[in-house]
Amino acid sequence: MTDDSAKKKLLVAKQQLDKLSIFIASMAEFFQGSTPKIDEDLNAIKKLLSGKPDYQAAAELSVKLNSDLKNEAKYIKQQQLNSITQIETSLRKLNEIEAIDESVKSEIKLFLQNLSPSDNNISSPIGTFEKALGLFRKALSNNKVNKSHNEAKQQKQLHQQIAQELKTLILPYVKNNPNDKAINEIREKLDEGLNPSQLLECCLSLIRFVIKDVINEAGAANKLIHNIHQSLLKVNQGIKSTIEKSKVRIEKRVKQTADMQAQISAIETALTDSHKVEDLKQQAQHYLTKMQASLTQSEADDRIEQEKMIALLQSMQKRLSELENKAAGYKQKLLEQRIDALTDGLTKLPNRVAYEEKAINEINHAKQSNTPLCMAIIDIDHFKSINDKYGHSVGDKTLQVIATQIKNNLANTDFVARWGGEEFVVLLPNTQSNDAFKKLDIMRNKISKLPFMFKGNRVSVTISIGMLEILSDMRLEDAFEKADKLLYTAKENGRNQIQRKESHD
Template sequence: MSHACKGQQTELDNKLAALRTSLKENADLENIRPLTDQVENLLQQASARIDADLAQAKQSFFESCSTLQRARGLEPETRRQLRAVIEQSQLPETKLTHLLPHLSTLSELYSQVLANLHQQKGIEPQTLPKSVHALSNALLNVLSEFDFEAKAAQAIKEQRSALAHASKPEELVTICVDSMKIIIDAVKVERTGSEQFLSRLNASLDRINQALEQSVSTSAQLNQVQLETEKQIRQQLSALSQDVEASDRLEPLKVQIASRLESINDLLAKRSSNTELEQKLEESLQQMSKRLTELESESKNYQTRLEEQRHKLYVDNLTGLKNRAAFDERFEIEFERAQRYQLPLTLAVMDLDHFKAINDTYGHIAGDKTLGAVGKLLKQWLRASDFVARYGGEEFVLLLPQQTIASSTPMLNKLCKKIASIPFIYKGQKLNVTMSIGVAQADPKESRIALFDRADNALYQAKNNGRNQIVTA
């Protein structure tokens, strides 16, 4: 949701500003109408696109959940919870688009858990905990990407805490279902806020349209009346002049002049009444201008909220670094810039060594603190032009624009040594943390995917060579 509304909202701000300027400059009211029509069209187009996207995503989610619901071996409580999730997902209050990928990921994890349940009879007892642990870590990574507020944030935190103690597939099933319900409820709150804003905006535009129609009608009537009044005054003055020239007697002339003057006074009184109507018209225009100012303020506040949500969408909540979605977007930009201007670009794929052992030995909280500390170090260590993101789990990616392998390797070596030298302490125990790095420089003849694959392969080579080192491709 958060990529679709942004452009529409900015264009809406521009149209409102143009409408306000036109009113302040006393533009022809007939020329103002197209602006209001354009604003209404923008709202209708955005609403239609959002509804279509949400309908498609909701149907996909429903089909996935229905498939899982038909699986055998589910406990009655689990089946009931899943049925509740399906019913909630089919309510008219649909979801925000930017959270749907996470719901899809949760659904995939849920499928894996169910598959695990059905295969328990064929799995060796010593193998099962490893499978549960892998699923737990995957789900933990997904939940760490959410950044809700207040009640929902606390609920997600509790689910992550429950994951740290989950040891059975059944427990993961419950956590998956509960997490989906939390996300759906949180999304409904955001959706309601968006709908309320659009509803207020539509109502305000309707009022402005009505006022414009009345103002245009009143203005046209005033123009016609003024023209007619001025014409009649000129006719009376002309007739008065003719009477004076044609009359040779004083008394009849006095009577004629008095009659003409009375008619002129009536016309002047009518013109004064028209002036009052003009004042009312001016007041109506001022009220419209005031309401447009309020709409601009509401629109800017809403856009600020959208920007905040967009920022959260691109930030990894656990480390404070940018996330994979932000990296994909920036990688495309930097790669195209390097290709267009024939500039060097270096990509580093980094992975914390033996991170699974930290989670297994000290728990997920210790692992989270380690990731947070590494994220803080990376932000402090790198240049302003560099771009670093958490790619997933304990893996990080680093873009170094206008840097070659030769110029970036010394800095990356220092980074490895810096991480290895930091005393990571958790509950009085020192954690040994090191990092392996694979580095590759962009080639004008290759694609972005090929560049990433080379850096990723170099990372695995660094792992195989003993870790805590850099390997270039």
């Protein structure tokens, strides 16, 4: 080998060592921060390989560093396994949340199936983390959307419920004040549909009407009470006056009786003392004349007193009759108001207030008599689409027809009320669950076959029902909530059906 050839090979070897030194320095920077001991050895190697390299010392140190790096690789792999296990656990818990969208759940499931650490990869599972974080973001974002959607849906349902309640509440005012422009405007707005601010304005307006009506009613009641008080005061004054006059009359009678007694005594004396018949006749005639005058005056006084008494009694009777008529009219008005307060203006069925009164009484009776009591909540299927497609007047007519059909298919002892909107609540006292189910199912089937015609189109209207038997230990609110959930189940399962809960369930 020539010297030039040797020098060339040495130069090539030096260049390769320089490249290797640069690579080792870069690797040292990559592993920087693993552990303090490895950091110390890596810094030492970098120094040995920089400037005037000491390859011998660097080679000796690299043997020790190689051993430490193998141990560190095992530690990093274990850390990777632990991290992946944590990711897997977190994603599985995330997948159990009901609110998460099904498409995101499918992505999570697929990701979990493909999730496995690589035996050759000792670095942190950055890609895995990034994908897992992406799935978490999707799930959380979707959950927010669902939450926002659910809140909006609940607000819309509440808005519709309030609007329907207002329509029900305003009907008596429309009936009693058909020419009131403000009341008719509110009703028209409710029929057309309102935004939240308009609905609030309607609520305030109706509250003003209610307060005004209460004030007017209180004024009428006060006026009636005042009239009764004045009449009773006059009657009392008349009675007092009569008592006082009676006392004077009694005193006068006593005096007249005393006078007559004195005259009789005088006659007796005259009979005893008189010796002549003629004198006796004259004296007797004189005293008899005086007695006759006293009796005539007494009779006249009695007649005048009786006439006054009769006039007073007639006056009292007239005033009491007037009061009786006023009280009867007020009683009738109160009765009509109570009937209106307990009756749904549109369907003429009992309303929610009447239902609550009736339900409490029926539950107490069922407990005392140990008899069964069933409850059912009925809802008209797709009622909103009827309103939207054919108008509120058609929707109102549909409610009236359905209400009549429900009532006609129940016994006189059963009870049905309009709960609100397109919902009705039924109480079936002294009725076993199976019998109640049969009765309601016949009703459901008949209603589904009614020939509804909307704007020339034949439309089938159906109902869904949630039914249960009220147990002795159930509160009314709990029973209604359970029946409402059964109704929801009936709607979820396709509508036009009854979902029931047996008493032993």
